[in-house]
Amino acid sequence: MVNSGYFSTGDGHQLYWERHGTPGGEPIFFLHGGPGGCSDRRHLEFFDERCFDIILFDQRGFGRSVPHGELQYNDTGLCVEDIEALRQHLGFETISMLGVSWGSWLAIQYQQRYPEAVLKTTLVSVFVPFAANVSAYDQTLNGGLSAIAHGACAVSAGAIYQVLNNGCAIQQRQAALHWLRATLQLSGQSMQPSALEEFVDDEAVRAIRLELHYHVNQYFFTRADEAPSLDAHTEVIQGISDTFGMASVRWLRQRQPLRCRLLNAGHNAFELAILKTVRQSLKREHLR
Numbered sequence: 001m002v003n004s005g006y007f008s009t010g011d012g013h014q015l016y017w018e019r020h021g022t023p024g025g026e027p028i029f030f031l032h033g034g035p036g037g038c039s040d041r042r043h044l045e046f047f048d049e050r051c052f053d054i055i056l057f058d059q060r061g062f063g064r065s066v067p068h069g070e071l072q073y074n075d076t077g078l079c080v081e082d083i084e085a086l087r088q089h090l091g092f093e094t095i096s097m098l099g100v101s102w103g104s105w106l107a108i109q110y111q112q113r114y115p116e117a118v119l120k121t122t123l124v125s126v127f128v129p130f131a132a133n134v135s136a137y138d139q140t141l142n143g144g145l146s147a148i149a150h151g152a153c154a155v156s157a158g159a160i161y162q163v164l165n166n167g168c169a170i171q172q173r174q175a176a177l178h179w180l181r182a183t184l185q186l187s188g189q190s191m192q193p194s195a196l197e198e199f200v201d202d203e204a205v206r207a208i209r210l211e212l213h214y215h216v217n218q219y220f221f222t223r224a225d226e227a228p229s230l231d232a233h234t235e236v237i238q239g240i241s242d243t244f245g246m247a248s249v250r251w252l253r254q255r256q257p258l259r260c261r262l263l264n265a266g267h268n269a270f271e272l273a274i275l276k277t278v279r280q281s282l283k284r285e286h287l288r
Contacts, residue, residue: 007089009060011073015082016064017057019090021049026119028096028282029055029083031103033125033269035219036211038063045270046098046278055095057086059106061210069206071213076220080109087117098282100124100269104248105219108228120233122281124274125267128248129219130226137244138215144182153178161212164205176205179212187267227255234258235284237277239265 006014018039028047032039039056047054058065060082061074083106087095096119099107104123111118127133138157146155154160154175163175177200184191191199214220230252238249240262252258261281265271269278 006066007057007086009073009078009082009085011078012067013060013070013073013082014066015057015060015086016066017055017086017090019053019055020044021047021052021054023053025051025053026096027053027055027090027092027094028098029057029087031083031097031099031106032056032059032063033101033103034059034062034211035102035214036062036207037102042270045275047282048279051283053092055086055090062207068203069210071210074210074213075217076106076109076214079106080113083110084114084117093117094119096120096122096282098122098124098278101127101267105129108230109225111230111234112228115231118231118233120284121230121235122278123234123236124238124269124278125242126236126238126245126248126252128251129221130248130251131218131221133244133247133251134215134218134221136247140186141182141215144186145178148178148181148185157212158216161209161216164209164212172205173200176200176208179208180204228252230256230258232259235281236260237263237274237281239263239267239271239274241265242267 004018006016008014030039030043038058043056059079061068061070094117097107104126105128107121107123111121142156149155154163160175160179164172167175177196180196236249236258238245238260240246245267249260261277263273263277265273
């Protein structure tokens with residue numbers, strides 16, 4: 001059995017994927033966070049590999065998928081179609097999904113379009129890009145950028161995006177550094193200045209530009225996304241200290257009953273309380 005490869009989407013993108021676990025086990029797709037993240041072997045910690053046939057893949061433009069950082073033909077709807085195309089390519093009749101952060105919204109969207117292909121869905125550290133949530137997130141980001149601004153640094157996500165699109169290489173790198181300093185500070189993380197300087201290369205610039213491509217376009221949220229319907233085999237695992245995640249849970253609960261486990265944790269899905277609950281949740285039997 002081929003355990004990794006590239007899948008051509010037919011519009012210029014190629015998705016990198018890996019297969020782990022046990023052939024014949026419950027097929028499950030891991031949908032990574034971001035936009036801007038990628039899959040990693042560490043994500044296998046969420047699963048009992050004896051029970052699952054696990055697909056890790058990098059969303060279009062991110063991680064090892066190519067072309068890296070490509071903005072053309074890159075939006076939420078196409079990412080959802082990629083899940084379906086990859087399911088068919090790998091020969092699964094039905095799949096379960098584990099979506100973390102941004103990946104939780106892709107899982108919700110996939111379930112809306114292809115309910116007959118879904119066994120069960122687990123949503124972790126949820127992010128729903130409804131207008132008020134994106135606006136609040138944007139204000140937080142811009143506040144962080146302003147707090148560490150000096151000289152001619154851009155002080156909004158939109159301004160950073162413009163520099164990353166239109167600036168010279170030096171300006172792009174400085175904008176990317178400014179963005180990373182702000183986002184690290186907002187998340188309570190830190191990085192030595194020398195390590196940060198080394199980290200911000202051409203690949204990092206492309207990844208941040210693509211991340212902001214989604215943000216400035218409101219994550220391509222449409223009127224049709226306002227009323228999602230989640231089936232009974234969907235479970236949410238959410239840290240109560242995750243401001244935007246809790247706002248997302250409240251938004252979903254206003255639209256339908258929601259099977260939800262609230263934990264004393266933040267947004268990081270690798271926090272021990274969340275990680276243990278995810279592993280436990282995934283073992284629940286599907287009913288189809």
